[in-house]
Amino acid sequence: MIRCAIIDDEPLSRDVLRQFISDHPDLILAGEYKDALESIPGIESNPVDLLLLDINLPKLSGINFYKSLTNKPLVIFTTAYPEFALDGFELNAVDYLMKPIPFDRFLQAIQKVKERLKTQQDSPEFIMLKVDKKLYRTAFEDILFFEAFGDYAKVYLESQVLIITSTMKKMEAELPKELFVRTHKSFIINTSKVEFIEGNQIKIAGKMIPIGMRYRENLLKQLN
Known part of the structure; x- marks a missing residue:
């Protein structure tokens, strides 16, 4: 069952x-809140897999609320304003639903959630990168992109750059395809970044x- 919260x-x-949610056999409602601030104690004490999060909320917008979360569940943004779609895309939202929401469109979004959760369960969350004679355990979420560097590759992380003894072709084969994509013969990017x-250019x-x-x-197919 996928535990959901409505905000x-x-x-x-x-x-x-x-x-x-009641009509879907794979979903269970674990919380329901009328604004983001109200939801914080509930989500902290009763974690969920998925937020159905309105963007236009009083006091704190859905976008800023989601950015503030340390442990981010998957999110489907809902709103009546299409101009906010880009903000949702930048936060790696599973989907973006326009109000009024048709049930068939909701079903499509939940299918994407199920695929994302399955990918997370099936795939490791890190990769071992060889630098000189050391192996660095590197979380996928910390990787920004890879750049070819002769017979080596540069790995751009949030806090540093590593030069690894691996080719781009080998890295492309080892990285999870649902998260990383080749944009150029010399670059592989983390799509969530x-x-x-x-x-x-990207x-x-x-x-x-x-x-x-x-x-x-x-690239465009994967980003969409």
């Missing part, structure tokens, strides 16, 4: 989502990374 200040929206795409952590023609279609 929405509109009673009608909560009613709809509550009914959708993407800030924006502009023309034939921005991660302030650096513009090229997008090669042969990689563009697969």
Whole structure:
């Protein structure tokens, strides 16, 4: 069962989502809140797998609330305002549902949640990277991108850069394909770190990374 929490200040929206959850055999409602601040004690004491989170909330927006969480469950953002979709994308949301939400669209989003959870269960959360004669246990979430460096590769992390004794081809084969994608013959990126795409470049952590023609279609497909 997937444990869900609804955070929405509109009673009608909560009613709809509550009914959708009740009608789905794989979902269970573990919490329901009318604003983000109200939800904090409940989520801390009763963790969930999935947040159905409205973006336009009083006091604290759904976007800022989700950013503030240390242990982030999966999230589906809900809103009546399409201009906020980019913010949800940057936070690696599973999906983004426009109100009023049709049940078939809700089902599609939950299928994505199930696939994401299965991937997390099946895949390790780290990789061992060889630097000189040492092996570094490196969490996937700490990796920004890889850059070719002759017969080696540079690994850009949140806090440092490692030069590893591995080729890009070997790294591409070892990395989880649902999280990492090749953008260029010299670059592999962590899709959860993407800030924006502009023309034939993609921005991660302030650096513009090229997008090669042969990689563009697969990159856009994976990001979507």
